[in-house]
Amino acid sequence: MGGYAETLLPGSAPPAVPTTAFLGFLALLWIILTREATPLRKIPGPFLASITRLWIVQKQRSFQRPLVDIDLHKKYGPIVRIAPNEVLISSPQAFRTVYGAGSNFRKGDWYIGTSACGWSGDDNLDFLNEQNVEKYRTQRRAVGPAYSEASMKDLEPQIDEVLEKDISIMRQRADCYSMTSFSKSKDLVEKNEVDGSIHAIHAAWKYMHVIGYFPLLHRALTAVLHIASSGSTSIIHMINTFFPFIERETRGAKTTSDNPFAFPILNVEARFEARKSSSLDPKSQHVPNDIAGKLFQLQADKGVLKDHWVMNMVMTNFGAGVETTAIVVSTLINNIVSHPGCQEKVHAELDKARKEGRIGKIPQLREMKEQLPYLNACLMESMRMHSVVGMPLVRVVPEGGVELEGKWLPAGTTVGINPWVLCRDKFLYGEDADEWRPERWLEYSPDKLKYLGMLPYAMAACFSSLTSTETYSVSFGTGARSCPGKYLAQAVYTKMIPMLFQDFEWSYTNPEAKKVLQCTFSVRYMKLMMQWKLREQTA
Numbered sequence: 001m002g003g004y005a006e007t008l009l010p011g012s013a014p015p016a017v018p019t020t021a022f023l024g025f026l027a028l029l030w031i032i033l034t035r036e037a038t039p040l041r042k043i044p045g046p047f048l049a050s051i052t053r054l055w056i057v058q059k060q061r062s063f064q065r066p067l068v069d070i071d072l073h074k075k076y077g078p079i080v081r082i083a084p085n086e087v088l089i090s091s092p093q094a095f096r097t098v099y100g101a102g103s104n105f106r107k108g109d110w111y112i113g114t115s116a117c118g119w120s121g122d123d124n125l126d127f128l129n130e131q132n133v134e135k136y137r138t139q140r141r142a143v144g145p146a147y148s149e150a151s152m153k154d155l156e157p158q159i160d161e162v163l164e165k166d167i168s169i170m171r172q173r174a175d176c177y178s179m180t181s182f183s184k185s186k187d188l189v190e191k192n193e194v195d196g197s198i199h200a201i202h203a204a205w206k207y208m209h210v211i212g213y214f215p216l217l218h219r220a221l222t223a224v225l226h227i228a229s230s231g232s233t234s235i236i237h238m239i240n241t242f243f244p245f246i247e248r249e250t251r252g253a254k255t256t257s258d259n260p261f262a263f264p265i266l267n268v269e270a271r272f273e274a275r276k277s278s279s280l281d282p283k284s285q286h287v288p289n290d291i292a293g294k295l296f297q298l299q300a301d302k303g304v305l306k307d308h309w310v311m312n313m314v315m316t317n318f319g320a321g322v323e324t325t326a327i328v329v330s331t332l333i334n335n336i337v338s339h340p341g342c343q344e345k346v347h348a349e350l351d352k353a354r355k356e357g358r359i360g361k362i363p364q365l366r367e368m369k370e371q372l373p374y375l376n377a378c379l380m381e382s383m384r385m386h387s388v389v390g391m392p393l394v395r396v397v398p399e400g401g402v403e404l405e406g407k408w409l410p411a412g413t414t415v416g417i418n419p420w421v422l423c424r425d426k427f428l429y430g431e432d433a434d435e436w437r438p439e440r441w442l443e444y445s446p447d448k449l450k451y452l453g454m455l456p457y458a459m460a461a462c463f464s465s466l467t468s469t470e471t472y473s474v475s476f477g478t479g480a481r482s483c484p485g486k487y488l489a490q491a492v493y494t495k496m497i498p499m500l501f502q503d504f505e506w507s508y509t510n511p512e513a514k515k516v517l518q519c520t521f522s523v524r525y526m527k528l529m530m531q532w533k534l535r536e537q538t539a
């Protein structure tokens with residue numbers, strides 16, 4: 001039997017000792033370099049976070065990011081180091097520096113995880129992760145008019161048509177983005193069908209919200225797939241290939257349709273064909289009154305918009321608009337139902353406004369804000385307490401560095417504020433900022449509302465002389481990179497919400513069921529089951 005000890009030369013140390021010592025030395029060197037050899041060493045935060053980004057990735061994978069960030073600020077204060085090169089901030093002042101008008105903080109590398117990494121062409125249109133500021137400006141200017149507030153007034157009849165139909169079906173036994181995009185509905189409510197869009201978006205975000213912390217890995221995976229599929233890859237395809245657990249998640253979507261985005265793709269292609277086969281000058285053609293039509297018109301008038309930009313923008317209506325709007329509406333219903341007395345007040349306000357002829361059966365745009373102040377206050381409070389985006393909107397400190405929350409951050413540091421944190425800020429919303437209290441929105445002065453960036457339309461007209469430019473409205477992002485679909489989404493849900501309460505009374509299907517939040521960039525309740533019944537007053 002030749003034992004280990006027998007093979008050692010007299011006086012030599014076991015090899016495990018130098019290996020351990022060497023590894024210990026490397027670990028120490030790593031800690032010194034990542035944690036200490038940077039101005040960020042003075043910023044408080046969990047020890048592990050300061051030496052590896054795996055700490056925040058592991059938190060991210062808990063799907064509880066809003067609550068994680070709220071707790072971090074409670075424990076460490078207004079500035080927290082959450083990775084070797086990333087800090088969270090929380091104060092309104094810091095918010096303005098990073099996101100306010102004129103800010104030159106670019107979007108952080110986390111957004112690379114939401115992109116096709118340039119493999120779909122240099123002049124692709126993909127707003128969420130675009131890093132080229134000039135290209136972004138050109139593209140945003142080109143599509144902007146189709147998404148303006150005025151443009152939504154044109155689209156009002158389309159929204160009315162689909163809402164009227166869907167609500168009447170709900171009355172008998174309960175999709176605006178297809179109608180506003182193409183003047184035709186998928187008729188999902190009528191067919192009592194789920195087309196898989198939300199499921200597919202959800203599954204894609206499960207991947208993207210984690211891979212964003214490893215942009216190089218995402219680039220490598222995308223490159224491999226691009227080569228393997230000779231240029232025809234898509235992010236969803238890539239996800240399914242490399243991450244079978246997500247494939248399982250998307251399988252539900254596949255049984256109803258191979259591609260939940262087939263609807264916008266086929267419809268835009270049909271419009272391209274119609275344009276090609278027509279001998280008319282596109283400028284003089286009758287263009288349908290919908291977003292695709294508006295984009296075609298802009299393309300013909302200005303000549304800047306390319307065909308694939310139109311395609312991507314219309315797909316964005318579905319990819320970025322469907323689940324986000326569903327979250328706004330479902331969390332509002334949840335908040336109203338879970339706060340005793342709230343639904344009764346909403347119903348009373350609606351009945352009064354109807355009786356006095358101040359709102360029609362289908363509310364016009366702005367009517368919710370102007371005629372239903374309590375319901376509107378509930379919506380603002382719901383969007384404050386449950387911001388759709390629950391992760392910090394990460395940006396990068398520009399050349400020259402910056403001082404935030406009294407700490408110096410060098411150029412290249414990733415900084416972000418979580419909307420869930422800002423929306424509970426006591427300086428902005430008072431000592432009861434953590435509580436549901438819709439009445440606060442009725443008490444605030446026009447000055448305060450303007451300061452917060454929440455002045456309703458009607459009041460904005462009367463108080464246009466107010467000079468304050470402060471705005472802390474973060475539900476749709478802010479500054480140059482705010483949401484281009486804001487007016488479209490608002491047009492849909494501010495019409496839909498009064499209709500959902502006018503005729504129906506809402507309750508939980510199972511009042512005992514635990515409500516579980518899940519954040520994958522946007523934050524939703526999992527398995528929140530609500531039911532409705534016809535209200536006696538209107539039956």
Ligand code: HEM
Nearest residue numbers: 127128317320321324325388393475476477481483485489
């Ligand atoms: C209730 C519905 C919606 C909410 C709450 C919402 C919220 C947001 C937020 C918070 C951002 C900023 C993200 C960031 O800074 O990283 C954003 C960006 C964006 N949203 Fe929306 N959104 C909604 C609907 C829509 C719709 C209907 C569209 C369709 C056009 C859309 C398209 C986009 C795009 C393309 C961006 C990226 C803009 C950029 O990076 O410059 N969103 N949205």
